[in-house]
Amino acid sequence: MERTEGEHRMADMSSEQVNLLISLLIRFPHVSAVHYEPSDRSLRFVYLLKDVQREELHRFADTAKVHLQAFHSILPPTAPEPQVAAIQHEQSEGLWVLQIRRDVLSLSYEELNLINEVVQQCLGEAVICDTMENMDDEYFDEGMAIAALLSSGGGFGDEKLSGFREKGRVLVFSTPVKS
Numbered sequence: 001m002e003r004t005e006g007e008h009r010m011a012d013m014s015s016e017q018v019n020l021l022i023s024l025l026i027r028f029p030h031v032s033a034v035h036y037e038p039s040d041r042s043l044r045f046v047y048l049l050k051d052v053q054r055e056e057l058h059r060f061a062d063t064a065k066v067h068l069q070a071f072h073s074i075l076p077p078t079a080p081e082p083q084v085a086a087i088q089h090e091q092s093e094g095l096w097v098l099q100i101r102r103d104v105l106s107l108s109y110e111e112l113n114l115i116n117e118v119v120q121q122c123l124g125e126a127v128i129c130d131t132m133e134n135m136d137d138e139y140f141d142e143g144m145a146i147a148a149l150l151s152s153g154g155g156f157g158d159e160k161l162s163g164f165r166e167k168g169r170v171l172v173f174s175t176p177v178k179s
Contacts, residue, residue, distance in 0.1 A: 050095055080105050086101040
């Protein structure tokens with residue numbers, strides 16, 4: 001998968017932010033898009049689903065909440081508490097759009113792995129996945145990059161970022177937030 005930064009990139013957008021979104025999309029092919037929301041300093045992970053019923057999505061949400069509560073209960077007391085944690089779904093043009101939102105400050109690579117594992121286990125074949133034909137060492141190195149960028153805090157600013165896939169490339173665009 002090719003790494004490409006959007007043409008409309010703002011001069012003050014940190015390359016760490018861009019690299020994080022690109023790494024997330026490469027490492028987790030089930031994620032269709034990732035958006036950074038500066039208003040609450042959160043990442044919104046978007047999954048596209050086909051042939052799924054509303055009841056399955058409700059069961060997924062319940063299962064995910066139980067897994068995430070258990071995950072957070074075993075973290076050390078010094079770990080930051082999640083400030084933003086939401087699961088939403090809506091139907092759009094024959095597909096379901098599942099969105100999972102988490103604040104950047106308390107999000108860890110381990111939690112991302114858990115979220116994606118629960119999505120795959122609960123929703124399986126319903127998740128539209130951008131399969132990668134040539135999974136090489138770079139794909140697996142993305143996990144280390146994500147862990148390092150999340151642990152450093154990422155230095156996210158006041159720009160809304162959107163990362164998605166298009167024709168085998170990962171694109172990241174920035175939209176300045178109006179004051």
